[in-house]
Amino acid sequence: MKKIKDKEKEEDVVKKSNFIKRMTMTGQLTRLIIYISSIVPTIICVILAIFSLIGIIQPLRISSGDGTILIGTPTDFIVIALLVFSGVYGMYEFSRIRRVRKIDTRFPDFIRDLAESRRAGMTFTKAIMYSAKGDYGVLTPEIQKIARQISWGSSVEDALKSFAGRVNTKLIKRTISLIIEASRSGGNVADVLDAATKDARELKLLESERRAGMLSYVAVIYVGMGVFLLIIIVLCKSLLPSMITEGSEGVSSALGKPSSMTLTDVTSLFYYAALVQTGGMGIIAGVFEEGDIISGVKHMFIMILVSWMIFKFLVTGV
Secondary structure, three states: OOOHHHHHHHHHHHHHHHHHHHHHHOHHHHHHHHHHHHHHHHHHHHHHHHHOOOOOOOOOOEOOOEEEEEOHHHHHHHHHHHHHHHHHHHHHHHHHHHHHHHHHHHHHHHHHHHHHHHHHOOOOHHHHHOOOOOOOOHHHHHHHHHHHHHHHOOHHHHHHHHHHHOOOOOHHHHHHHHHHHHHHHOHHHHHHHHHHHHHHHHHHHHHHHHHHHHHHHHHHHHHHHHHHHHHHHHHHHHHHHHHHHHHHHHHHHHOOOOOOHHHHHHHHHHHHHHHOOOOHHHHHHHHHHHHHOOOOOHHHHHHHHHHHHHHHHHHHOO
């Protein structure tokens, strides 16, 4: 009975070890850590925003020459939650995309070497194991992971699919799919690999040209954000205060409104509009730059942070 229990414990340890290895090899462990690191502080900030809204937490008031700086309002905690999530996740995606671009650049060299190894008479498995000893920059660790998976008993096809899933780019997915189909068909794999190398280089060139063309649109979005915020600063610091003529009814009287709207109300309205506007512009900038929404998270972080700091420390009162 004791031997059976010990055997079950050993099997559990092996299963956990294999699970961690699979998570590490596929890159899911790193992604899980990033999700936890970004979501947990975000939830804490949302809870603090609720406490601030119901009055449990009072905002800190700091007097300045131009007005009162409020720190700790419900909006502040919501903005901090957005900044934490977009900052952590955005920087992770930014570093991942930079790394993937470098991998895409060196990937055709790896395919070319595979083709040469096949022509030299090596099997596909031996060709990959041999390439794992070479130097392909940031691509080298990924090739070594492929070689380790094969040495652990995985098939070449599964190892290549796992690699394509980790890197997750159109270029590599397309090329890996082509290689797998060529190896299944049993034709002249070396010629197919040469064609895949040429195709990968052309796709990389087209992608680089598209990105270079889109950078001007990203610059226009940032200029538009700057002009938008500059206009709001001028309105809130110069034009609107000069329109106040009757105390608390200042802005509403100047605008011809019968309500009791004050300068603080208008400033808060501009504040919320700026946060929504800059957040949306950040997402659009990412779509222009990389073609997906996720790439806009880093731009959203930058734009929301700039807007929040401008309203907190220049406009004040929100």
